[in-house]
Amino acid sequence: MMKKLFKCTVCNFIWEGENPPAVCPKCGQPHEKFAELTSENADKVYKSERTNDIHAEIITLIDRIIALSREGIELDLDPACVSGFKQAISEGYIIKQRAKAEIENHIGKGKW
Ligand SMILES: [Zn+2]
Numbered sequence: 805m806m807k808k809l810f811k812c813t814v815c816n817f818i819w820e821g822e823n824p825p826a827v828c829p830k831c832g833q834p835h836e837k838f839a840e841l842t843s844e845n846a847d848k849v850y851k852s853e854r855t856n857d858i859h860a861e862i863i864t865l866i867d868r869i870i871a872l873s874r875e876g877i878e879l880d881l882d883p884a885c886v887s888g889f890k891q892a893i894s895e896g897y898i899i900k901q902r903a904k905a906e907i908e909n910h911i912g913k914g915k916w
Contacts, residue, residue: 809846810838818849845914852915859903866900869893 810824811817815831824838841849873889873896880886910916 809841809849811841813837813839848913848915852910856907856910856916859907862903863900866896866903869896 807820808822810819810821812819812828812831812833814833814837815828817828817830818841819825819829819838824835824840826835827833828837870893873892876889877886907916
């Protein structure tokens with residue numbers, strides 16, 4: 805069952821509950837500055853929440869892959885390894901940028 809969502813019209817903070825908070829936890833504006841999201845927009849927020857979390861986790865994992873690959877390049881055991889680590893960095897970068905672009909697109913469509 806979906807709860808109501810309210811959005812601060814000053815800073816875009818989203819609050820879940822029966823009523824808006826007394827003051828915005830982010831910018832401190834009073835509850836009058838909150839507007840209830842339409843059920844269509846609330847639905848977008850709920851459906852996108854897990855997806856955006858997955859993208860964020862992928863970005864974190866890729867950062868780890870990039871750090872490990874840099875360490876492997878530093879160790880320089882043999883050319884095949886170094887080449888593989890360099891490839892992992894460039895492929896990781898593509899995956900990371902794709903995930904960031906998706907998050908940005910979602911935010912632009914109110915899916916966050
Ligand atoms: Zn606010």
